[in-house]
Amino acid sequence: MKRVLAFGEVMMRLGVPDHKLLQQTSQLDYLFSGTGVNILSGLSHMGHETFIITALPDNRVGNVATGKLREMGIGTEMIQYEGDHIGIYILETGYGARPSQVTYLNRSMSSFATYDYSGKIKDFDTMFMDVEMLHICGIALIHDNTYKMALKLVDEAKIRNVKVVFDCNYRASLWGNRDPQDVSKMYRSLFENADIVFASYRDFALHAPDIVKDCDEEEAMFRVQEAFKIEYLCHTNRNLETQEIEGCLYVNQKKYTSDSYKLEILDRVGGGDGFALGILHGILENYDIETCVEFGIGAAVLAHTTYGDPFVNDTKSVFNVINKYKLDLIR
Amino acid sequence: MKRVLAFGEVMMRLGVPDHKLLQQTSQLDYLFSGTGVNILSGLSHMGHETFIITALPDNRVGNVATGKLREMGIGTEMIQYEGDHIGIYILETGYGARPSQVTYLNRSMSSFATYDYSGKIKDFDTMFMDVEMLHICGIALIHDNTYKMALKLVDEAKIRNVKVVFDCNYRASLWGNRDPQDVSKMYRSLFENADIVFASYRDFALHAPDIVKDCDEEEAMFRVQEAFKIEYLCHTNRNLETQEIEGCLYVNQKKYTSDSYKLEILDRVGGGDGFALGILHGILENYDIETCVEFGIGAAVLAHTTYGDPFVNDTKSVFNVINKYKLDLIR
Amino acid sequence: MKRVLAFGEVMMRLGVPDHKLLQQTSQLDYLFSGTGVNILSGLSHMGHETFIITALPDNRVGNVATGKLREMGIGTEMIQYEGDHIGIYILETGYGARPSQVTYLNRSMSSFATYDYSGKIKDFDTMFMDVEMLHICGIALIHDNTYKMALKLVDEAKIRNVKVVFDCNYRASLWGNRDPQDVSKMYRSLFENADIVFASYRDFALHAPDIVKDCDEEEAMFRVQEAFKIEYLCHTNRNLETQEIEGCLYVNQKKYTSDSYKLEILDRVGGGDGFALGILHGILENYDIETCVEFGIGAAVLAHTTYGDPFVNDTKSVFNVINKYKLDLIR
Amino acid sequence: MKRVLAFGEVMMRLGVPDHKLLQQTSQLDYLFSGTGVNILSGLSHMGHETFIITALPDNRVGNVATGKLREMGIGTEMIQYEGDHIGIYILETGYGARPSQVTYLNRSMSSFATYDYSGKIKDFDTMFMDVEMLHICGIALIHDNTYKMALKLVDEAKIRNVKVVFDCNYRASLWGNRDPQDVSKMYRSLFENADIVFASYRDFALHAPDIVKDCDEEEAMFRVQEAFKIEYLCHTNRNLETQEIEGCLYVNQKKYTSDSYKLEILDRVGGGDGFALGILHGILENYDIETCVEFGIGAAVLAHTTYGDPFVNDTKSVFNVINKYKLDLIR
Amino acid sequence: MKRVLAFGEVMMRLGVPDHKLLQQTSQLDYLFSGTGVNILSGLSHMGHETFIITALPDNRVGNVATGKLREMGIGTEMIQYEGDHIGIYILETGYGARPSQVTYLNRSMSSFATYDYSGKIKDFDTMFMDVEMLHICGIALIHDNTYKMALKLVDEAKIRNVKVVFDCNYRASLWGNRDPQDVSKMYRSLFENADIVFASYRDFALHAPDIVKDCDEEEAMFRVQEAFKIEYLCHTNRNLETQEIEGCLYVNQKKYTSDSYKLEILDRVGGGDGFALGILHGILENYDIETCVEFGIGAAVLAHTTYGDPFVNDTKSVFNVINKYKLDLIR
């Protein structure tokens, strides 16, 4: 059991049930998610002690969200409460040729985005006591307050030799019309400081074009890893035509690729976070590198078969997948 | 059949079913409401032609809301689409000694609140063609854009001899720390221009203390009616101990009071709007004053017995109540 | 345990859940009911052996209805299958001042209404073996085929000394514009042949005005009982203002009245059938007359507190009510 | 945006949720559908102005259906209200080797089937103002009243140069034991008058055997098109073994065939109507013929992936399919 | 129509809906199942008269279970009532690489397991009147009382020339740490007395290793059949990789193998019972052997596509499958 922190947004997901469209139902399923939540939930189900650093609205929704995080096994002692809004998204789950549709409702004015962390969170010694990893999600870069807090946390982590994980999670649509140069500069500040990075070639082509130009994708990843001194550089390859997925992990200038798995998708959102937490669990448990990447992709496969964004399966379930036991009923 | 416009917010209500608390369910009922919506829905179910002037997010939620308004019989041709947010509230329905709890999620950044109406809506001749009434909700006063639009609409209505209805709907909590003087000034600008006003003594004590000081409540209402030249001044009296309700209507310096009814409450929210639309229907149909106020309170009683905020009963149902037919099964 | 037959319609009830109106839901609860079903279900839950004589559509709905009747303990061996329609009604449950609303969808073309019984059911010896009671519902009088079958069954019952029960159940709206004289004649043919009749003064004022004219209601009932030689003449009195109910039973020119109970109504439909089956159970079990009428009204009270039309409580529950044990939790 | 009319039945669909059988649930999903409804809903979602010509029961069901049609964007001004019945079907959705099962409950006595249109609908000038297309469904041929009305509407359309669309929709089981000759004669009267026909070789083999005898299917279609002077003759080919589907369109004695798509089926009913409205939209928008047939089959593919019979996707969704973007998540 | 008895446990299944995990829902679907129940339900839907011999708790659950069995068409006259517990299992339905998970809650103290049958059930003449088959499930061997009862029933059946069916259903986890020798001895006592046995090579390798050693699987089955004088020896082969299934039937030292079908799985539990009842129906109806095994596997295929453990499809549905009609919509 290791101790892990994540700084990230908690969102409220309103899901339309039974593959219907929004207008076809009068009932919505709800749950709380977010990259940090999804990853900590998974690590907690795999036996680690986890804590989320975030801000929630100071009302019934913030209160209820806290209980639901606690249910997932996530420590809620570091949560701040202020304001009246939480990022919300509506999920209309697709089917076959009809894609799933996510509709965001004002993420930019959420308590997470608007909270003044720097003015209020100060005791980093307690926060980082016995911590092995700090996870930062790229969404945190979007808002001034959260970007500042992310940088501060990274600094405090590095002072204490806590591994910094950065999940790129770049979504152009959420950045509005910010100057691309500024955005890339922010991303690079994280690439430089993180020990473990989840990002694909496309991310680097966008935010570090100088480094990856004039070379193939694999070479590009090696260059990036060296340039930013990233210990573990990770991403998945997914073939939309065949629905096959594989994981890649770059360590010490060597590339490790997992087996390829065919996805069967019950719930698409949060699938990528499954890969990330699988890798992180492998690193925390000192699995050998081959097992890390295989475990990561096994967790990704499982994440796609499970309702909700937060990962709620255990290590045994993941090993069942990567050992290819093909179980269909356990009793 | 008369033609009625309302300028008001469309909100998304997320209701916790079965009298549970939010954390006790994973399913929420949703519907669209708002004072304007509730009133137009009712007038439409009573046979009038209605249109809502509002702004909705330019996404799936705005699109679905439009269909649901159309289902209620509300004309949606005047709706504007922009932005990505709609005012949301969560309703945890109480029971007995446990009150219902409404939690608002960021109403202030909704499309309705932030849309620049003045820059884009211009053809008032078409908008007001054959219109008899324009309804303005006090919530519209809160945001700069909507206050400006409300004033503009009132002006355009008055030019065309369209009756202006103003529903005070004052909620201190939504005004934040705005200067009370400014707020009262805004309210008075509406009192002065409206032909029909829904407001209680408490509202005038707050926003027109000079007029209502040193007199009893009834006298105060007569003074207010005269000072602001309000043709119909209306409010309800509700006894929380006995759950009895009655309606009052001041016309031509005369006070009309309805019978008193004991409320049985299935859905508390939207009950007040039932009274308002009942009165408005009475006025539109030229009922005599006694019938207007009785019909108003009958509609209020019925609104409390019906799921959802928007009024969806017809005139016959209201007459069944005020004729005291005590029906409990129609087949 | 006694053996009881009923000839009656099986209907499909589509209920709108949670006190909503039809347009406010996309989900309907369904169940199967009908006066005969409701009464046999109750008698079966009280330990009797029961069978329904009816016709159901020869499709999935008829098949499923059969299983549901069997679940209630009703014997289904005498059911006929033909055609493609079942009587359907939609129930929007009211609340407080808002009455429940029943909407019938084409009862007149149901398999029950259109089946040619006389041509196909012939072995009455087997049908009536060991039978003590035959129940006929007034709805059966509406259609030619069912009226003929009702008369035939009454004849066969009388030959074998089986008690005939007739539940008047007159609903003007279902008779369309049939000649009132003809209708009354049909009703009188049943009054004359039944041993036990459920009908109120209002029914006799309509169908036997010559008998009940120029006298008060109580006297009228005595006259009717004598004129038609009805052994047990039964009805309830319900005060819509106070929601109180009491039962009346006329036997041997003596009137027995039960205690008065205040109704608390969960499900209004089927309440009257509760009274009827309570009386019938009392008669079958040879309870003394006072207990019969008390048990009947106790069953009526309980029927109003229970979901669905068919009675599904047992005798102990009824005795708890009439013994006024005021239990609110049994464990 | 074009203006389109359809004459067709509105049915109430009662769906058994979660792939259960009817007896395994106590809850049914309901919605309103019908070929005309499905097609108008789709055209409305693609931006056209649509109106349905039909008759609904004059009760709560008719009232609620009207609101739901309006929600889909279908104009309801031309609906007639009379009677107490609507065509109902129960849908038990299949899975794998278990087929979906539709059970009809008495369609033949619905308000749609029994309404006397000729006696009451007379102002065809208003009805057809600015209309580009009139859609007639083959179901309308079954009942005397609706057949007469269909012919009348076709006449009025032709007078005004409105394109007539006929969707064959032949289902032997609904015709009972009517004389096949008479049926074919009715069908031919529509084939002769329609500009756009949706029908397969099998339909013509049945209703126009003289024309299609002694030739292969493709040749048959060319002959039919010529014989009846059909401008656009359309049908799909579906391979039940592979679940692949393709669309065919005959124009000017040329056959256009779309790409073949593998169906993934969420909701089988209404799939064919997707093809029809896709073609009609293409024609209304003057897409080139190749795009028309491709768009038609893309809409059909999408219709199979969407809950409910009425088409509720937009043009962009269809283009995503036929452009083979393979999206699985939009945010 | 034949008469069939089964001695077996009735369990309460609590299913987590919508492929969620237990913690992700607050609602559970429930139904009653068990090998005997599943098989009798199927035989009853295929037209046979069936009865279950079991013990249920003497409380509301036992009472409700009885009604649900009756709904399936199973005769409940032979059920005993005592105690307060029923075997319960929770089903979390898997998806893709995530297996379904069954969690048993104390089966060993259920009324079925603890009831003293020998002391109370004595009239075997009535029980076996006109009976053709007696089905015994291997679960009955686990508890002392049920094992004794199983042996007694087998004896009484053999005296009366009733065919004995034994479904091995061996689950190591339910036997705790019982001496394997004892367990095998019990199994062999059933193998020796049964006419029809459902068991695979693996079962015999465990319980009759002396018979099946040093030979291949097919030879082993022939030896077993001879050694135990089993008239029909049956099992399925399932390929977890390809999800294909086929049925095998050994009769008179000849092996019959059905076609191979690809499973599409809606509900995994009860699939094997589908095969068994299909075979039994074939034997009861004297189908030729080839048809028996084909019908058996067709029923198994269908069982996997249908919600719930008890089989509820009819013979026509099975023939649709094995005739490979590939229907996807029946109307």
Next chain:
Amino acid sequence: MKRVLAFGEVMMRLGVPDHKLLQQTSQLDYLFSGTGVNILSGLSHMGHETFIITALPDNRVGNVATGKLREMGIGTEMIQYEGDHIGIYILETGYGARPSQVTYLNRSMSSFATYDYSGKIKDFDTMFMDVEMLHICGIALIHDNTYKMALKLVDEAKIRNVKVVFDCNYRASLWGNRDPQDVSKMYRSLFENADIVFASYRDFALHAPDIVKDCDEEEAMFRVQEAFKIEYLCHTNRNLETQEIEGCLYVNQKKYTSDSYKLEILDRVGGGDGFALGILHGILENYDIETCVEFGIGAAVLAHTTYGDPFVNDTKSVFNVINKYKLDLIR
């Protein structure tokens, strides 16, 4: 914030929704409860730090229960995991004259009842660090293992000056045919050692008849308090006819009685635990005695208005009740 322990059973409650009977639904609501759970949940919602000492099954149900307890804010570090069963009860919620019905499914073989605590829980110093109160429920006396553990915990508490709370919770039906003398002896051992006791006159008449004989109830309570040296002796009086409730608290030979409140009951089970935790909160917070008993009965009133057994309201809600604010909507 104070630290509180409770030793008690965690049960799984399966609730029938919508006031239906068990057979009328296929869906059950579930939650976890138990006297200790209910009280700790309430104290946790009022700001205290709480921990439950119990044993749960070592399977998915135990795992899920743990998460749900954590969500309520209850510390789960002291829970033991072993076995495969949890106490289950089915709740059919009554209405009006129809009482709620609880059906227990084998509580006596639950992990809680059968776990060998003494052999495995040893570090009481850590367990009791900073603890102010230990709560013992009378149900713990029923099983040998739990009775032993209860006594051990009481000893360890008293050594450390931790207040011992004993909630009598006597239910004859759960004790089977144990010798009443033995049972009373067990109860008296707790009365003697507890500082705070929840028990009524009826409990003492049963278990301490020698003390309470020949005196009225009030005198009896004073005697009991003295005899057993109980610091706080508490109970409620409830009038089933009027549904009124009041609380009584005996301290220092003085009786304090709260106001009387009329109950409105949404969920009957857990109501009594509301009173207990209200009193305990008052004592922990050093409220004056009058406030303690008023707060206790206020919490009881609120508990009856809230879904589920565990108390989930906060102190402000309770003060709203006892201050008689008569709120019906908070926004």
